[in-house]
Amino acid sequence: MSQASADDRGSSSPAAPDKPSVPALVLVIEDETQILRFLRASLTSHGYRFVEAATGEEGLRQAATRSPDVVVLDLGLPDMDGLEVTRRLREWSTVPIVVLSARGQERDKVAALDLGADDYVTKPFGIGEFLARLRVALRRGASPGGNVEQGVIEVGGLSIDFTRRRILRDGAEVRLTPIEYKLLVALARHPGRVLTHETLLRQVWGPGYTQQKHYLRVYMAQLRHKLERDPARPRYLLNEPGVGYRLRED
């Protein structure tokens, strides 16, 4: 969605999805003061409004009273498990959630995503990566069902025309099988966002296939060989080891 993406260091304030005139409100639930300090500085300088909470309980309260446009949630909180916060938040809210976690916690990431979190950022992270995830999450908040059942998506040299069911790679037509197409659509519905193996299997093959990860591997490989210039160094279809796949958006 290159035509839609804003410049990282852009001067225009990122707008709240439902109120275009007001800057988006970010709730950060994190107990490490140094991280809070750096996020506060970065986010406000990038034109976001900023609320913080140091515990899960306070975070849930803030989420209810301030109705933020996106929640940034650390998985390691002093009073309760970040997964628990996700679960309770999802009981009544569809606000986008971006999880902060460490490398090696792939299980937790998958659990959070399956509980309804939108994406994750692995600590330590650069601010560029963080803001990109935030933007993707905010966009999901704007059109919760996925925003691209029709129209055209372009990522680099790849063009996906949903209405006409046509895929172009560097201008050349690519033919896909029904499953490959369904898989691509599932990813393209949320460009830039990670989708867990289970989610993809359920969407493409059905609920009975959530453990059949090898199906996903095989069809992902087929798709890569059709869409990527160098399938071993993919540009569009990115693998997040132990978690899932995402379609690059830039």
Add this chain to the structure above:
Amino acid sequence: MHVPGRDPEVILARIREEEAKASQGKLKIFFGAAAGVGKTYAMLVEAHERRRAGVGVVAGVVETHGRPETAALLDGLETLPLREMEYRGAVLREFDLDRALARKPGLLLLDELAHTNAPGSRHTKRWQDIEELLASGIDVYTTLNVQHVESLWDAVAEITGVLVRETVPDSIIDRADEIEIVDLPPDDLLQRLKEGKVYVAPQIERSLENFFRKGNLIALRELALRRTAERVDAQMESYRRLHEADRVHPAGGRLMVCIGNPETAPRLVRAARRMAASLKVPWTAMYVERLGKARESPQEREYLSDVLLFAEELGADTAVLSGLRISDEVLAYARENNVSRIVIGKPSRARWKEILFGSLASSLVRESGDVDVFVLHGEAGESRAKPRAAPAEPMARPDYVRSLVTIAVCTGVAWLMHRHFAPANLIMVYLLGVMLVAVRFGRGPAVMASVVSVAAFDFFFVPPHLTFAVGDTEYLITFGVMLSAALVISTMAARLREQARAARERERRTAALYKLSRVLADSKNVEDILKAAINAVENVFLARAVVLLPDATGRVRIRAGDASLLGTGDHDHGVAQWVFDRGEPAGLGTQTLPAAQALHVPLRGSRGPTGVLGIRPASIRFLLRPDQFRLLETFASQTALAVERAELAAQAEGARIQIEAEHLRTTLLSSVSHDLRTPLAAITGAASSLLEPRGTLTQETRRELVESIADEAGRMNRLVSNLLDMSRLESGALRLSKEWQSVEEVIGAALERLRPRLQGRQVDVKLPTGLGLVPLDEVLIEQAIYNLIENAIKYTPPGTPIEIRAEAREKEIAIEIQDRGPGLPPGEEQRVFEKFYRAREANRPDGIGLGLTIARGIVEAHGGSMTAANREGGGASFRFTLPLEGEPPRIEPEAAAAEATRPET
């Protein structure tokens, strides 16, 4: 001249013996000639005296037999409750050994030493209970009648005609600290009998009148007094030995009894014990298996083995030899073992046989030289342990039929020859046939073949033909010679065959032992050793076996073998525990805990028992033959030593690992402190410069400082990640979650993560088409590949290419990461994987030398291997393999022609 002094060795041994005894309980036996002399009464009277002296006296079992004066003496004594046991629907009440051991009184009264315990008790006999009580330091008073003494059993039976089933080995009488003879003149006893004051055991009741005849009572009384006197004499002897060692002339040498005739064997053994006791010499019971012509049936041989066991109970050493001439073997053994007296039975052969073939007695007497030979009369009439009616050995009918066929064939050959050759040559054909039969089928068929061939020769070839009539009487001589020759040949050949069989048997044992020791030597860990031992035991003894080893708390648990062998209950585990604690065999076939499913043998190592071998043989009697049992014990001790060795090796290995870990920790500390402090120093410095209020930093300098902070922080992040990965690998916290993965995808993920650091590099990935899925942990292998590529980035000049290759083989997939840098230092290709290894170069890149170690650790956790080498044309190559195990998952293919996307219209 040397003045003979007391032998210090003797005195020392004596002192040790006394010391050993001191920690044990004292045994006193109230010994009488017959029931009714007042043994129990005397025991209770003395028990009361001891109680008054302050000893804690507890009555274990006291049989009052309803006599009021005896029962009155039980007043004031604590009585131990009996154990109640269910046995085939009936409730049996029996002495409770465990309760007694737990109660641990100073003195325990336990009537009837010869008592046989109820089924399900730990020991079959009460005297075994008493041994255990004494061993735990409890004094015991007990009672015994002379008719129950093992070595006097036959004498009593002779006097009274009553066969007593319950006997007590002499060893327990010899080890008693005190024997008090409770004596009552026969007339008084008879008087008491008339008054009904004597309890009569039911089994005697029938022969009551026989038993309590005055003559019998006098004889029994004499036996009791003599047996006591013998013991007193022995005490005197040992006292003298201690105090006047120089004046004692020990009889010297050893007494040996040879048994062979099952009829007389037990009697000879008893007689030998009595002789050995009075001569005060050690003694041996032995049996010679005669090769070639076994005089005994297998059943009888088995019975003789039982007699040897019985001799062991009486205190003998035992030996089983085999040889052609019994006398040679006996004398050879006697010379080797310092035997000065040999006891044998009187020959039972017919007189003419003795004259013809000689007898053991005569050849022994003739050849024994300075060894004395005692020939005892071997009167039969042993009814107690007579060999079970040996079923006639089944005739090997096929062998006899085959023998007949052989002779028939010989006859056929002879028929073809008889027109052209003299009759003498025809006889040769028959002799050849007889010899073949003897070698092939043994003696019986050969004897038959001899007779049949003579008959056939007569019938077919001696005129008049086709009758048994003989025209020329000269042929009778021919027949005689032919028959003798055939018989001699058959005997010789059969003997040869038997010898070969015995040699094979010996060979089999030796080979089994050799094989076991070799396998044990090859086994590295305890599991392998146990498996090998069980294998060997099961093969050699035709049995099933388990090995139990103690856990940390000293409870033995099954470590190898089929657990179902020990049955479902705890009983056999209890037996095994007992065996482990005591270091004595028990269970099936023994006198201790015989209700067990298996025979339990301790694994005796050099530092005491290391475990227990439980064995359930096809035939327990065969296994308990002394030679077999000894072989089993050898197996057990070999296994024990091997287990001990393995445990020691494991300990040494543990110590080595600990030292290595210690060394690593030191290295790690120094390395980490340096490698973490360097980036920290840079960050601190840069940050403080930026904070400096009066600084006049240019915009460009500020930017440089900020970049330096970001770079150094990234470096620290990598360091910390590596350290965490390493500690996860080393602590064993690494859990693989293998899934069928695409290698291409994993490589892609690593390259994606390294994208910022790969700027300006050419990365060439070549994977074979059709590379299927591989079972691996995606997250970890991605890390391993990441580390390898990162290593290439660090050690090669910017701009040089990196190549990644993969190839699939039948059982594994190999992945290679190659660079065109300076390569590895020659000779250090494998050292690069060591922890904290860094190439010695002037411009050392950052990192602490863990990346490759981690990569290899991950690959090895997958069951693969990693190697490094220099490439032709320069550069290094790191190659790792991953095993391709299991069946790749099946994927239903999509309909081939299906296309979702529309073709251009």
